[in-house]
Amino acid sequence: MNSVDFLLWVRGPGLAIASIIFVFGMTLRMFEIFMLGRKKNLAELRSSGVKEGFRTIITRSGGVDTYTTKRTMFTHISGWVFHLGLFTAIFLLAPHIELFKSFLGFGWPALPTAIVDLATVIAMITLLAILFHRLTNPVMKFLSVGQDYVVWALTFLPLLTGYMAYHHLFFPYTWLLGIHILSICVLLVVFPFTKLTHAVTLFTSRWYNGYMAGQKGVKQ
Amino acid sequence: MSEASLERGLNDLKAQIDAPVASFFSSCVHCGMCAEACLFYTETKDPVYTPIHKLEPMRRLWEQEYTLLGRLKKLLGLSKVVTDEELEEWRSLVYDSCSLCGRCTMVCPVGNDIAYMIRKMREGMSASGNAPEGLIGAATRAIEIGSPMGVKLPALQAQVRHAEKELGFEIPFDLEGAEYMVLMSSMEIMNYPEYLSAIAKIFKQAGKTWTLSSEAFEATNTGIQIGSSDIARELVSRIVNAADKLKVSTVISPECGHAYTAIRWDGPNLIGRPFDFKVKHILEVLDELREQGLLKTEGFENAKMTFHDPCQIVRRGGVIEQPRRLLNMVAKNFVEMEDAGTMNWCCGAGGGVSANEDADELRIKAFNRKKAQLDEINVDILVTACANCRIQLEDGLEINDMDIPVVGLTEMLAEHLVETNKTEG
Numbered sequence: 001m002n003s004v005d006f007l008l009w010v011r012g013p014g015l016a017i018a019s020i021i022f023v024f025g026m027t028l029r030m031f032e033i034f035m036l037g038r039k040k041n042l043a044e045l046r047s048s049g050v051k052e053g054f055r056t057i058i059t060r061s062g063g064v065d066t067y068t069t070k071r072t073m074f075t076h077i078s079g080w081v082f083h084l085g086l087f088t089a090i091f092l093l094a095p096h097i098e099l100f101k102s103f104l105g106f107g108w109p110a111l112p113t114a115i116v117d118l119a120t121v122i123a124m125i126t127l128l129a130i131l132f133h134r135l136t137n138p139v140m141k142f143l144s145v146g147q148d149y150v151v152w153a154l155t156f157l158p159l160l161t162g163y164m165a166y167h168h169l170f171f172p173y174t175w176l177l178g179i180h181i182l183s184i185c186v187l188l189v190v191f192p193f194t195k196l197t198h199a200v201t202l203f204t205s206r207w208y209n210g211y212m213a214g215q216k217g218v219k220q
Numbered sequence: 221m222s223e224a225s226l227e228r229g230l231n232d233l234k235a236q237i238d239a240p241v242a243s244f245f246s247s248c249v250h251c252g253m254c255a256e257a258c259l260f261y262t263e264t265k266d267p268v269y270t271p272i273h274k275l276e277p278m279r280r281l282w283e284q285e286y287t288l289l290g291r292l293k294k295l296l297g298l299s300k301v302v303t304d305e306e307l308e309e310w311r312s313l314v315y316d317s318c319s320l321c322g323r324c325t326m327v328c329p330v331g332n333d334i335a336y337m338i339r340k341m342r343e344g345m346s347a348s349g350n351a352p353e354g355l356i357g358a359a360t361r362a363i364e365i366g367s368p369m370g371v372k373l374p375a376l377q378a379q380v381r382h383a384e385k386e387l388g389f390e391i392p393f394d395l396e397g398a399e400y401m402v403l404m405s406s407m408e409i410m411n412y413p414e415y416l417s418a419i420a421k422i423f424k425q426a427g428k429t430w431t432l433s434s435e436a437f438e439a440t441n442t443g444i445q446i447g448s449s450d451i452a453r454e455l456v457s458r459i460v461n462a463a464d465k466l467k468v469s470t471v472i473s474p475e476c477g478h479a480y481t482a483i484r485w486d487g488p489n490l491i492g493r494p495f496d497f498k499v500k501h502i503l504e505v506l507d508e509l510r511e512q513g514l515l516k517t518e519g520f521e522n523a524k525m526t527f528h529d530p531c532q533i534v535r536r537g538g539v540i541e542q543p544r545r546l547l548n549m550v551a552k553n554f555v556e557m558e559d560a561g562t563m564n565w566c567c568g569a570g571g572g573v574s575a576n577e578d579a580d581e582l583r584i585k586a587f588n589r590k591k592a593q594l595d596e597i598n599v600d601i602l603v604t605a606c607a608n609c610r611i612q613l614e615d616g617l618e619i620n621d622m623d624i625p626v627v628g629l630t631e632m633l634a635e636h637l638v639e640t641n642k643t644e645g
Binding site: 028029032033034035036037038039041042043044046056057060061063064065066067068069071072075076079137138139140141142143144145148193195197198201202204205206207208209210212213216217218219220 | 253
């Protein structure tokens, strides 16, 4: 297989298969969660909890106290910086938007490539710092399992290969672009079956949390 | 309790897993933030006390039973099944080092309600026979005698007689049609009888009818702490039956944290129907009386004081502003601890920790968080509204040679009541 065949395959059937697994997998996971249901709260409620549920989706993005926020500042900041960088790289690069447009039928304005490039570098540096933190912080080191490192690598690779492809680094462009798309295919395939699901379930979890607290009149 | 076994434990635990739990486990990214919100971690620096780690057996059970990939792995023999030995090892994590305070629930960036899950995990642990001896003993006494501390009706009657002598008027027992039915905690009956005199004085001034029930005076609920819905349901039912029989309109939960959670929030869900009466914490009732102008106080405390928020009343119960409004009626020099209110630190003895001797050493270490909070503000008096917190605070202060008296808010208000006869009758 030469580089052109490879590129054609990954961005054609490869990406299609990965996308199908992603969509099917995430639908299954959501089904697995909601199928379990939850009992109606029979206590006299202070509020329906719905408003507080949606509120918590927003408010949980920041610290809520002094002590713990101070001591988890690195996680707060690195979390924000990395996710913003990743979001910019995925959704605000012109060629990516073109791809989404071909799927969805509509697009949105892109950021100048230099800015996306910078965001990608920042996201990669932050990811490295996050890995260092995971390897050195006693709590994170203790909690971490193989999947945490695998998922880290699978998130880092698309950023790295995308950056390399854009700058034509070390390898022929066609190969790099093919590898970049392949790394995304792998990410899409593992996504529904790893902690990457948090990108979606974070909204339901925050909602449940705020909803249950809100019913008791606890503000967040 | 009925025959405990691993099979029963796992079945009960499986039955506890609902959509929120599945969503929570699907969301955890192992960021470790919950550790810094847990006083059992902050005061020991031992990562084993990281809140989400305390749920690891439950997480695996969820994965193996309720996810396709987990089921496949289990079928192929690739997953580690939950064993009795493992649950035994987890006992200290699920009971000794968790007061169900819910601080972790508030800081988790993906929104996991970890305390909600620990409560559920305990349901499996008690069914599998892995609950601590201390809590099993307390639960047995609660079911058989009617109180986790073994306090019987004659003990309460003796306290009532004593209080009546001091007050000069009668304390009502089994008064049908009274507005309020007052519950007590064993700790209040045995250690802080001044609570009873305080509410008697306050209700007399307010001109409200109230009663104690000879059939259900104990508010605490060991079933909630050990994690047994069967026990919790039985204990709540006794209160519901008594309240229905006496046709009271409101049942008052005493100065106790988990009793409020048990009767106010879990109660109707345990018996499977809404109550025909209201449930209020004593602080809510006092604040309503204040608002209606029926709680009249005079004079102020000049000493510098602060308020320790009991977790189940504030963070897990939603009673936040009431104690502050009440304190301001009688305190001139009231200061807040850092992170007071919804994010206040637990005393270290809630959620059954105080009834569990295995946790004694850890409980005293955990108090160091409260000590650090108190050291920052240097107060003369510590006010609270939970007899269990109060015992732990007194214990911790004594061990640390800190000379700060701990006072219940209700009794402090009663001491400042305006002496008047016009509200009699």
